[in-house]
Amino acid sequence: MVVSKHIDKDKKGVSVVDAYIKVENLSFSRGDRVIYDNISLTIPRGKVTAVMGPSGTGKTTLLRLIAAQLAPDNGFIWVDGQDVHSLSRSGLYKVREKIGMLFQSGALFSDMTVADNVAFPMEEHTKLSPSEIKRIASEKLHSVGLRGAAQLMPSELSGGMARRVALARAIALDPELVMYDEPFTGQDPISKGVLVKLIRQLNDSTGITSVLVSHDVEESLSIADHVCILAGGRVIAEGSADEIRASNDPQVKQFLNGEPDGPVPFHYPETSSSEVAL
Amino acid sequence: MKTIALLGERFLDWLESVGRAGIFLAQSVCRLPVRFKESIRLLVAQLYSVGVLSLVIVVVSGAFIGMVLALQGYSILAKFGSEEAVGQLLALSLLRELAPVVTALLFAGRAGSSLTAEIGLMKATEQLSSYEMMGVDPLRRIIAPRFIAGVICLPLLSLIFSATGIIGGLVVSVSWLGVHDGAFWSLMQQSVYFDTDIMNGFIKVVCFSVVVTWIAVYQGYECVPTSEGIGKATTRTVVLGSLAILALDFVLTAAMFGDF
Numbered sequence: 001m002v003v004s005k006h007i008d009k010d011k012k013g014v015s016v017v018d019a020y021i022k023v024e025n026l027s028f029s030r031g032d033r034v035i036y037d038n039i040s041l042t043i044p045r046g047k048v049t050a051v052m053g054p055s056g057t058g059k060t061t062l063l064r065l066i067a068a069q070l071a072p073d074n075g076f077i078w079v080d081g082q083d084v085h086s087l088s089r090s091g092l093y094k095v096r097e098k099i100g101m102l103f104q105s106g107a108l109f110s111d112m113t114v115a116d117n118v119a120f121p122m123e124e125h126t127k128l129s130p131s132e133i134k135r136i137a138s139e140k141l142h143s144v145g146l147r148g149a150a151q152l153m154p155s156e157l158s159g160g161m162a163r164r165v166a167l168a169r170a171i172a173l174d175p176e177l178v179m180y181d182e183p184f185t186g187q188d189p190i191s192k193g194v195l196v197k198l199i200r201q202l203n204d205s206t207g208i209t210s211v212l213v214s215h216d217v218e219e220s221l222s223i224a225d226h227v228c229i230l231a232g233g234r235v236i237a238e239g240s241a242d243e244i245r246a247s248n249d250p251q252v253k254q255f256l257n258g259e260p261d262g263p264v265p266f267h268y269p270e271t272s273s274s275e276v277a278l
Numbered sequence: 279m280k281t282i283a284l285l286g287e288r289f290l291d292w293l294e295s296v297g298r299a300g301i302f303l304a305q306s307v308c309r310l311p312v313r314f315k316e317s318i319r320l321l322v323a324q325l326y327s328v329g330v331l332s333l334v335i336v337v338v339s340g341a342f343i344g345m346v347l348a349l350q351g352y353s354i355l356a357k358f359g360s361e362e363a364v365g366q367l368l369a370l371s372l373l374r375e376l377a378p379v380v381t382a383l384l385f386a387g388r389a390g391s392s393l394t395a396e397i398g399l400m401k402a403t404e405q406l407s408s409y410e411m412m413g414v415d416p417l418r419r420i421i422a423p424r425f426i427a428g429v430i431c432l433p434l435l436s437l438i439f440s441a442t443g444i445i446g447g448l449v450v451s452v453s454w455l456g457v458h459d460g461a462f463w464s465l466m467q468q469s470v471y472f473d474t475d476i477m478n479g480f481i482k483v484v485c486f487s488v489v490v491t492w493i494a495v496y497q498g499y500e501c502v503p504t505s506e507g508i509g510k511a512t513t514r515t516v517v518l519g520s521l522a523i524l525a526l527d528f529v530l531t532a533a534m535f536g537d538f
Binding site: 064067069077093094096097099103104105107108109113121123124125228265 | 316323400402404406407408410412413414
């Protein structure tokens with residue numbers, strides 16, 4: 001296996017074979033702004049991992065780097081033992097077939113019905129008969145409680161429903177990894193509860209690896225087996241939900257408790273040019 | 279010195295974007311969706327939204343331009359007693375110049391802007407990323423059918439424009455101004471040649487169709503995915519598309535009809 005040449009165990013003693021995703025010395029910047037400065041983290045196989053951090057720390061960017069939609073300046077990302085940034089276009093598309101992603105906006109295809117949206121990945125990547133595809137799509141919709149909405153268009157759905165349809169679509173091909181980008185943002189308490197339950201259930205029943213990017217502390221900690229907290233371009237804490245809750249690190253405490261004062265600055269850093277503008 | 283450096287930088291930026299657009303075009307033309315039935319379905323949907331939905335504006339504009347042309351032409355030709363030549367005037371000016379150029383300009387405004395906005399909005403709502411994440415190439419699925427539909431539709435729309443223009447002119451000159459209809463048609467028939475007039479106009483409009491649709495889909499695909507970004511990209515499609523049509527028209531006309 002490619003990975004084992006580089007590292008057998010990370011600093012927390014998680015074997016790389018158990019790691020579905022391994023991020024090593026990753027650096028990434030947008031223009032002059034450094035998003036990640038040499039970070040390393042592990043996403044264990046078959047568990048729910050929550051990546052948390054204040055808005056603007058590049059949590060979504062991390063998902064895009066993992067899916068190789070963006071290329072890092074430095075460092076490596078292994079997904080299931082493959083260095084995704086060294087793959088050819090077709091190799092990368094093969095890896096992506098194993099990944100389901102739930103986008104922040106749902107990203108449903110606006111020109112297809114709900115049922116067609118869920119059926120789409122199967123039509124593209126499997127040789128199943130249309131009736132088989134229809135049956136599976138309807139099953140997946142049933143699992144998110146929306147079989148009755150199969151013939152609606154995405155524009156007729158509420159935000160919470162759209163995200164549940166997107167979840168059904170993300171799991172249509174029974175992926176090994178599902179990445180959730182801010183699944184709870186803008187959801188009412190009931191939808192939030194439904195999503196939390198669905199994510200946990202999905203993981204327990206099928207044993208897939210889940211990565212959850214969020215800044216909703218309570219929801220994320222309640223379902224995550226493993227938690228990473230990012231701030232200021234670095235990983236400030238990594239461990240189980242209980243370990244994170246018990247952490248004494250002032251940055252972690254400030255984030256978990258939502259305190260306005262602390263080491264994480266409230267003000268966006270001022271540059272000399274913005275001072276001149278004032 | 280600074281100005282020269284800035285100019286150089288701008289030029290390099292421009293060159294880079296032209297290069298990117300070129301690669302983009304090559305990639306999207308070579309990549310229709312793999313499944314034949316699916317590609318036909320996607321193409322037909324685009325032919326409808328790009329072509330059929332542009333019919334009204336093209337037919338109405340064609341008819342009015344033909345009518346105006348007949349009125350203007352008649353008033354001048356009548357001074358020389360050769361008002362029958364109005365048919366010839368109509369056919370030649372429509373086939374050689376007006377139909378390709380005006381249809382392409384209308385197309386940039388009607389279909390080009392909507393292509394840019396649609397693709398831009400797909401980008402903003404992460405639909406394009408979503409295709410990529412599913413291992414489906416958005417160039418294949420979204421861009422290719424739209425580009426091909428544009429290239430097929432614009433030449434056909436231009437022919438329809440010419441036809442309705444001539445009918446509009448016929449109504450004004452024959453039914454209203456009293457030009458003899460036999461003379462109207464026979465002079466037209468005598469003076470219009472298939473290869474120099476119809477084909478040259480057709481070649482022009484095919485070139486326009488490639489350029490306009492290319493600009494439209496590229497602007498959508500590369501836009502900044504915000505409401506402001508989509509607005510700007512849509513404006514750029516219409517402005518760049520129109521300028522490209524007019525400049526290209528001059529070059530092509532010089533090559534086809536210029537004696538050198």
